[in-house]
Amino acid sequence: MLRQLRPEGPDFVASAPVRLVFAREISAPPEAVFHALAEDTPGWAEWFSAVTRAVPVDAPRPGREITLRGGIRFQEHILTAKAPEVYAYGVAATNAPGLRALVEEWHLTPAGTGTRVRWTFAADGTAALRVLLKAARPGLGRAFRDAVTSLDRRLAG
DSSP: OOEEOOOOOTTHHHHOSEEEEEEEEESSOHHHHHHHHHTOGGGHHHHOTTEEEEEEEOSSSSEEEEEETTSOEEEEEEEEEETTTEEEEEEEEEOOTTEEEEEEEEEEEEETTEEEEEEEEEEEEOHHHHHHHHHTHHHHHHHHHHHHHHHHHHHHO
């Protein structure tokens, strides 16, 4: 059963109690990366190994339904889609225990002929969840690096 989370806007990425920020440069241009993030929702399951299912939805507002390995589910809504620079979404509902608010932002900047991809994971939750998320930083960083590397390979092919 999904629980509703506290709605947050794009500014939450700067003020969240837990902010995990990861960055990596890839060879794909910003326009291609933005398209993969914002316009190819089902493709997420092909390049982000933690995602097992990604389905676009239009109601009650544009967003997506995401299922992660282990059965965690998110109903997300798009907060910002400014091509080819920023794609951000907030989680409206989830079955993840202890989570109160979650916003993720993907910021893309040109890096030579490629892109510097910065992912900010901004969350609030119970004290135990905040500790767990901070401890999970290395694993989330590895998942991010693997995902954007896989995305880069996919966009090159």
